[in-house]
Amino acid sequence: MEDLKLTTRAENFSDWYNQLVQRAELADYGPVRGTMVVRPYGWALWENIQKALDSRFKATGHVNAAFPMLIPQSFMTKEKEHVEGFAPELAVVTYGGGQELEEPLVLRPTSETVIGTMYAKWIQSYRDLPILINQWANVVRWEMRTKLFLRTLEFYWQEGHTAHATEVEAVEETERMLGVYADFAINEAAVPVIPGRKSENEKFAGARATYSIEAVMQDGKALQSGTSHFLGQNFSKAFDIKFLDENNQLQYAWTTSWGLSTRFIGAIIMTHGDDQGLVLPPNLAPIQVVIVPIYRKDEEKGAVMEAVARVSAGLDGLRVHVDDREGITPGFKFNHWELKGVPLRVEIGPKDVQNNTLAISRRDLPGREGKRFVPMAGFEAAIRDELKDIQRALLTRAIDFRDRHIYDVNNYDEFKAVVEDKGWAKVWWSDDSDAEKQIKEETKATLRCFARDVEGEGVCFYSGRKTNQVVYFARSY
RNA sequence: CGGGGUGUAGCGCAGUUGGCCAGCGCGCUGCGUUUGGGACGCAGAAGUCGGCGGUUCAAGUCCGCCCACCCCGACCA
Structure with missing residues (x-):
């Protein structure tokens, strides 16, 4: 299976x-x-x-x-x-x-x-x-x-x-x-x-x-x-x-x-991406908001779909998709759109109709943490703000990840340990093509690029020579 | 190109020392009940068993050759 x-x-x-x-x-x-x-x-x-x-x-x-x-x-x-x-x-x-x-x-x-x-x-x-x-x-x-x-x-x-x-x-x-x-x-x-x-x-x-x-x-x-x-x-x-x-x-x-x-x-x-699937930045996502209607009986359906239409129409200029497929449970749809990385999900069910609310769930925050109810009054701004916040949050999280996976390294042993499975090595480097090839041979790591805005001088981690250049090494795709 | 692996229904797989009718799960179609985190019942459709050749009364199963794809290495955006 x-x-x-x-x-x-x-x-x-x-x-x-x-x-x-x-x-x-x-x-x-x-x-x-x-x-x-x-x-x-x-x-x-x-x-x-x-x-x-x-x-x-x-x-x-x-x-x-x-x-x-x-x-x-x-x-x-x-x-x-x-x-x-x-x-x-x-x-x-x-x-x-x-x-x-x-x-x-x-x-x-x-x-x-x-x-x-x-x-x-x-x-x-x-x-x-x-x-x-x-x-x-x-x-x-x-x-x-x-x-x-x-x-x-x-x-x-x-x-x-x-x-x-x-x-x-x-x-x-x-x-x-x-x-x-x-x-x-x-x-x-x-x-x-x-x-x-x-x-x-x-x-x-x-x-x-x-x-x-x-x-x-x-x-x-x-x-x-x-x-x-x-x-x-x-x-x-x-x-x-x-x-x-x-x-x-x-x-x-x-x-x-x-x-x-x-x-x-x-x-x-x-x-x-995470273990649920794709996570797309709102600015580039083909679908920015997916609306999932929820109802049991036909009499609920009418009111729910009316609210869905109102919300969808209120999001003019955003890329919105209404998942109105019949015979598929809401839970299935939640997982489906999470796999596809849609940044924001809107749920509208009988309770929302009754309370004049809608539920919004952020793709970047799992489960309850990313879900909240917002009043129907002013939902447009709430959704637009939420998308902007997701865009910001994704960048912040990615910067944090990047910075935690770039290691300042001073000797070859540390270097090997880092590029083996931890991340990138940032090192002082006295530019030397042969040494670079040797390192690639021995560690599979390549020189990704020279760092910009380097100040001062240091000692090359490999040759021990004085240098004013800093570079990044990593295994790469 | 080197090493490893896999080819059986759309997808994932099972198929005993060769034996008659090729199966299971998911998906798909229809009907009904369901629907706030991957629903359930009933009834269906769907397969040149990767290809070619051989052995045999009989091949998904044994043998040979070929092909394709995936993974790991050397090259790259």
């Missing part, structure tokens, strides 16, 4: 995640190994993520466009590091129109190469710069080990690609978009990410510098949740993106790229 309850996080975090994703109807496995079907509920969540990001992109001057999914294979080889980085995970089309193609086409793993090619055509003068384009797209990377949302052969994302006249502008753009991601993650998703620069080992293939937002998952692992790359002139030299500056000098443009994918849904799940 199939268990009604999820595997708990403590029992097996990975099973918990897999069961949750499928039972909450966020996604399912596609027919081809490693592919993912994003189901309507999961896609609705993605659409809300898209809206929150897209409005931020527009507000910072970007426009949307669409570039082709098929890329001539030769494009991928033009930038040396790029080809080395992506070669193992390319899917290649060799047949089309019933015959073998003259040149194989790769399914885009990312679009720097096509977009760079187009930018080379479109840019002649400094007056054409900056060019600030984003596209919402799917990309294909042939991963060996897959997991729904976190790593699949095909995934959905947005990729911004910009070209600038100066290095300073391009660096500013890279950091601006990192800031946009952090703002989105913290204020919309209530995922308290840590922004920072990646190490040379971990940066994007072809980038001068990569920045990321990193999130602490409930099993203590890190999830890279968005990236922003300063590409220098690497791609403009490879793709001949040149312009004449004010002094009639031919210059290579400075480019950036930045992306955030459906992986972010995994970050939300593993930041807020």
